Amino acid sequence: MTKTANQTWIILGATSSMARAFARKQAAEGAAVLLAGRDMDDLKLLAEDCRLRGARLAEALAFDARRPEGFDALVARMEAEDGLLNAAVFVGSMPPQAEIDADPSLIDGTITDSFTGPARFLQLLAPRMEARGGGTVVGVGSVAGDRGRLGNYVYGAAKAGFHTYLSGLRNRLTRAGGHVVTVKPGFVDTSMTWGLPGMFLVAAPEKVADDIARAVRKRRNVIYTPFFWRFIMLIIIHVPEMIFKKMKI
Amino acid sequence: MIWKDTTYTGWGRALAAKGGLARPERQAALASLLADGLLPAIGNRRSYGDAALNTDGRAIDMTRLDRFLSFDTESGVLEVEAGAMIGDIAQRFAPLGWLPAVMPGTGFATVGGCIAQDVHGKNHHHMGSFCQHVISIRIRTHKGVQEAGPEKNADLFRATAGGLGQTGVILYAKLQLIPCKGDVMVVTERRIAGWEDFLAHLDRSEATYTVGWIDATATGASLGRGILEEGETGAGLVPKRIRYRKVPFEAPHFALSAPIVRAFNQLYYRRVPASGRTVVKPISDFFFPLDKIHDWNRLYGKRGFHQFQCVVPIASAPALREMMEKIATSGLASPLAVLKRMGPGRAGHLSFPMEGYTLAVDFPNRAEARELIGRLEGMTVSAGGRLYFAKDALAGPESMAAMYPELSQWRKQVTKADPEGRLATDMVRRLKLRDEA
Numbered sequence: 007m008t009k010t011a012n013q014t015w016i017i018l019g020a021t022s023s024m025a026r027a028f029a030r031k032q033a034a035e036g037a038a039v040l041l042a043g044r045d046m047d048d049l050k051l052l053a054e055d056c057r058l059r060g061a062r063l064a065e066a067l068a069f070d071a072r073r074p075e076g077f078d079a080l081v082a083r084m085e086a087e088d089g090l091l092n093a094a095v096f097v098g099s100m101p102p103q104a105e106i107d108a109d110p111s112l113i114d115g116t117i118t119d120s121f122t123g124p125a126r127f128l129q130l131l132a133p134r135m136e137a138r139g140g141g142t143v144v145g146v147g148s149v150a151g152d153r154g155r156l157g158n159y160v161y162g163a164a165k166a167g168f169h170t171y172l173s174g175l176r177n178r179l180t181r182a183g184g185h186v187v188t189v190k191p192g193f194v195d196t197s198m199t200w201g202l203p204g205m206f207l208v209a210a211p212e213k214v215a216d217d218i219a220r221a222v223r224k225r226r227n228v229i230y231t232p233f234f235w236r237f238i239m240l241i242i243i244h245v246p247e248m249i250f251k252k253m254k255i
Numbered sequence: 256m257i258w259k260d261t262t263y264t265g266w267g268r269a270l271a272a273k274g275g276l277a278r279p280e281r282q283a284a285l286a287s288l289l290a291d292g293l294l295p296a297i298g299n300r301r302s303y304g305d306a307a308l309n310t311d312g313r314a315i316d317m318t319r320l321d322r323f324l325s326f327d328t329e330s331g332v333l334e335v336e337a338g339a340m341i342g343d344i345a346q347r348f349a350p351l352g353w354l355p356a357v358m359p360g361t362g363f364a365t366v367g368g369c370i371a372q373d374v375h376g377k378n379h380h381h382m383g384s385f386c387q388h389v390i391s392i393r394i395r396t397h398k399g400v401q402e403a404g405p406e407k408n409a410d411l412f413r414a415t416a417g418g419l420g421q422t423g424v425i426l427y428a429k430l431q432l433i434p435c436k437g438d439v440m441v442v443t444e445r446r447i448a449g450w451e452d453f454l455a456h457l458d459r460s461e462a463t464y465t466v467g468w469i470d471a472t473a474t475g476a477s478l479g480r481g482i483l484e485e486g487e488t489g490a491g492l493v494p495k496r497i498r499y500r501k502v503p504f505e506a507p508h509f510a511l512s513a514p515i516v517r518a519f520n521q522l523y524y525r526r527v528p529a530s531g532r533t534v535v536k537p538i539s540d541f542f543f544p545l546d547k548i549h550d551w552n553r554l555y556g557k558r559g560f561h562q563f564q565c566v567v568p569i570a571s572a573p574a575l576r577e578m579m580e581k582i583a584t585s586g587l588a589s590p591l592a593v594l595k596r597m598g599p600g601r602a603g604h605l606s607f608p609m610e611g612y613t614l615a616v617d618f619p620n621r622a623e624a625r626e627l628i629g630r631l632e633g634m635t636v637s638a639g640g641r642l643y644f645a646k647d648a649l650a651g652p653e654s655m656a657a658m659y660p661e662l663s664q665w666r667k668q669v670t671k672a673d674p675e676g677r678l679a680t681d682m683v684r685r686l687k688l689r690d691e692a
Contacts, residue, residue, distance in 0.1 A: 023280055023319060048281040051336070055322035059347060197280050197319075201259030 012089040013141075016040040016080065016131075018069055018124060019097035021048050023196045024146065027215035028094055033061035038087055042069035042080060063087075071097050071123025072115065081130050091135050094144040094218075095124040100161040100198060113160050120164035125171045132175065136182035142222050143179065143186045145172040149230065152190070152239045156254055176227060187221045188228040189214075192235035207232070257288070258313065265304050268552055268559030269620040270648050272308035272681055278316040282336075282426070288315060289395060289424060293677045296424040298338060298365030302372065303562050304648030305681035306419055314680075315424065317367055323347070324427065331432040332390060337367030337425040342543055344430075349438035349538050354488070356388035356433045360593075362543040367425045372645040373417030373606040375597065377464040377486070377542070383600020384608050386416035388431045396423035396672040404429075405602075414668030416603030419644060419683060422672040437490025440464075440541040445531035446524065450479025450576055454612065457596040463487050464541070466595055470520040471579075471588035471616050472513070479579055481594065482527050486541050502553040511555060511619055513586040520590055555619050560589070561648055563628045564615035566597055566608065567640030574638035575612055578631050582616055587624045591617040604665035605688075607643045615646065625649055644682065652687035666691065 015032050017025050020041035029039050033056035041049045041056070041064065049066035056064035067080055084091050098120035106112045128143060135141040150158050151165030169188055176186035193199055193208045209232045217231040230236040245253070258275040276297075279285040288294065295314045297307035307314070317338040324334040331353050333344065342362020344355055359374040368374075373386045382388070391404035394415060401423075403412040415422045443462070447453045453467055462485030469481035509515070545551050552560070567575050582588050592615065599610040618624035628649050635642060641658035642650055656662050669689060676689060683689055 021281060026280075045281055045283060048283065051282070051322050051324060054324050058323040058326050197278070197284075200278055201256035201261075 013092055014038040014040065014084060014087040014089060015092045015094060016042055016067075016084055018042050018071075018093065018095045018127065020052060021045050022096045022198075023211040024191070024194060024214050025094070025096035026052060027211040028096070028144075028218055029056055030059055031215050031219050033057070033059040033064065036060050036062050038063040040065050040067055040080075040083060042067040044068070044070055069097075069127075071119045071127075074123065074126050077127045077130050080127070081134060084131070085134055090138055090141040091131065092142045092144075093128065093131055094146070095128070096146050097124055098146070098148070098161070098165070100158060103156070103158050103160065106160050116160050117164045117167070120161060121168040121171065125168065128171075128175060132179065135179060135184050140183040140185075141179075142184065142225075143172070143175060144189060144218055144222060145169075145175075145186065146189045146191065146218075147172070149190050149192050149235050149239050153242055153250070185222075185225050187218070187226055189218055189221065190228065190230045190235065190239070192230065192232060192238070207234070263300065263308065264559070265307060265648065266301050266552055267303035267561055267620070267648055268555070268557075269561055270305045270308060270559075270681070272305070272310040274309050274311055275313040276316050277313070278319055280319040282320065285315065285317075285320065285424075285426075292675070293395070293397060293423060293673055295420055295678050295680050296337070296367060297420075298368035299340065299363045301359075301361050301364045301368060302645045303560075304644075304646065305685060306372070306644055307368075308681040309679075310681050317365060317424075320426075321365070331434065332429055333432055334427060334429045335366055336427055337365065337370075339366050340364065341366065341369060342539060342546065344432075345538055345542070346438075348432060349435060349488075352434055352437070353432040354435040354538070355385075356382050356431060357385040358542045359385070360543065360545070362539060362546050366428050366430070367420075370416060370425055370428060371418060371420045372643075373601060373603050373608075374645065375600075375608050377466040377484075377595070379600060379608060380460075380465065380596050380598040381463065382433070383598060384417075384602050384606055386412075386602030386606070387600055388433075389416070389602070390429040390431055392425055392429070393427040394423040394425045397674055398672075400426065410668050411672060413603050414665050414672065417601070417606035417644075418603055418665065418669070419605065419680065419688070421669045421678050421683060421689065423678070435488035437488060438538050439489050440486045440536045440538055441489040441533060442484055442486045442536055442541055443531065443533045444527045445483050446527055446529060447479075447481050447483050449477060450579060453479050453481060453483070453594060454572060456483050457594070457612070460485055460596070466593060468523070469579075469592045469594045469614075469616075470524055471582050471590075471592035472517045472520050472586070474580075474583045478583055479576070479594075480524065481592075482524065484541075488538070489535065500547060501549045502551060504553070505556050506554045507556060511589050516588065516590055523590065555589075555617075558620040560617055560619050561624065561628060562591075562615055562617045562646040563631055564613060564643040564646040565631065565635040565640050566611050566613040566643070567635065567638040568609060568611040571638035571640060572612060574634060574640075575614060578614065578634050581627065581630065581634075585623070585627050587618050587621070587627060589617040589619065591615075604661035604668075605644070605659055607641065607645070609641065611640065613643075615643075647682075650686060652685070652690075655686050655688060662688070 053064040150162040320336040321338040464486040
């Protein structure tokens with residue numbers, strides 16, 4: 007495998023705390039990090055931070071999952087770098103289910119942010135990765151995508167779609183020497199979960215970033231992070247539907 | 256959600272606050288939180304008492320605003336967001352030959368917290384306090400974002416250094432780092448037989464970093480015995496990797512009972528050979544010895560603990576010895592006790608340091624210990640010394656003006672920076688620091 011220092015990572019949704027922790031890890035290894043998101047002021051601070059932590063190059067780039075017209079420019083920026091091209095997708099949005107119930111049009115945005123937006127970007131990037139004979143895509147999904155639940159089933163549906171997309175993309179990129187890691191985090195201590203009731207065993211974003219980096223190194227296909235969520239979800243997936251439909255979890 | 260309603264504590268876990276905490280991850284999020292007025296900012300809550308608590312109010316957790324913003328490889332000037340941790344800075348910059356000029360006893364302390372307590376380190380006798388190496392800060396006061404430093408807005412800076420967060424929300428800080436040889440420490444450890452000997456060694460020490468561990472259970476001829484550690488930075492020697500450990504549960508209260516502490520201290524003292532020894536340690540091991548065990552404060556059980564720390568002038572050394580005797584004969588002390596020589600360096604009106612000796616001892620949170628700490632507080636005042644706000648959880652307001660003679664100057668600046676008193680914390684209310692005398 008090529009050394010991290012020669013690699014280029016684009017990080018979509020780089021202002022999130024999980025993405026920040028992951029970007030810092032790649033920076034410490036000397037990779038080039040392209041930090042894409044909406045809050046450009048914040049991304050510029052993060053770019054400076056990554057440079058000071060050892061990134062060969064760190065740049066803030068504008069990315070909005072709902073504006074695919076900007077995607078070509080991002081891919082072109084990546085292509086200007088030598089070496090393998092990698093992408094880590096941390097975007098997604100989770101409006102409270104009650105708000106969606108009140109305004110079903112929020113479904114479109116949720117699915118664009120969490121699934122179709124990043125999928126369209128990756129679809130543009132895939133041929134470039136194939137041309138270079140490798141590279142890794144990290145797609146951050148969610149345990150919420152493993153089974154639809156009362157509390158967030160629109161978000162869950164979007165992530166389930168994304169999981170399936172990643173599985174197909176893995177099938178495709180493997181043929182060209184590339185790889186796709188599907189990451190299913192449980193509860194992570196981010197601004198999305200801050201203050202939500204019912205959180206337990208909440209993982210630090212740095213812990214999740216460590217798990218992702220290890221999965222990239224070992225070319226794992228699907229990981230749960232922290233690992234025990236695999237067992238929690240195994241149980242949840244296997245509850246018979248006639249019981250599950252009456253449960254409130 | 257923006258606000259989390261929660262119960263949170265200081266590091267000693269003896270005091271707690273119930274209130275709303277927000278934890279912005281971006282400057283824009285912080286700005287919108289402050290749009291309706293100032294709120295107290297807190298860091299990693301490594302102050303032992305209530306300096307970072309705001310009961311029935313709100314506070315802003317700054318720990319996610321922790322980025323490095325610029326570094327000049329020529330001058331060693333580093334700019335960071337206020338939530339950046341000292342240990343994080345040391346870990347990144349020591350291999351490049353730079354260290355924060357002053358580092359407190361835990362790497363988890365944030366830069367904002369280090370400024371608000373004007374912390375000191377094992378090199379205080381040479382380098383002075385933390386804020387003496389702060390080139391400038393950007394702070395959000397009642398008037399908006401202001402820049403302050405030893406020259407520009409010096410009044411605001413003097414009130415902010417050690418000012419317990421009462422002048423505003425520190426957003427960014429520019430720090431002057433100091434050159435170091437590398438990322439390991441060469442440490443000489445030697446046994447010290449008793450109190451007078453300890454003071455003499457501390458006075459004589461020429462090392463860059465000096466600290467004394469003291470056996471706070473030893474009495475009689477052994478009173479004040481301990482281990483003197485002297486350190487210099489070094490390079491090229493690869494130390495063992497540190498493994499972090501967690502305390503998985505709260506210890507039962509007898510874990511730190513007198514016989515166990517006495518036995519532990521005996522072993523700890525004898526660990527260093529009578530002839531002394533020189534060891535090589537990772538930088539973090541020397542500066543942040545307890546950070547290896549995350550949540551070590553849980554060792555004291557549910558009731559938590561207190562740390563008493565005072566500084567007294569050199570001339571009051573006999574009074575400090577009396578305090579040591581009281582502590583040693585009480586049988587209440589924990590293994591954690593530290594004696595250090597301090598220089599005169601301080602940067603703010605409420606900065607802790609003064610030229611003299613500082614003693615810090617941990618006690619479990621029990622009635623007898625609280626009573627003892629109360630007596631030690633009185634002895635500190637009579638000795639012309641003062642208590643450290645980063646540690647205190649028990650003192651009353653009466654002796655504050657005596658310990659901190661610049662209190663009224665500080666108040667004047669604080670009133671200007673936060674006229675509505677929105678930044679007051681539990682500690683400020685307990686010690687009536689902002690009430691006009």
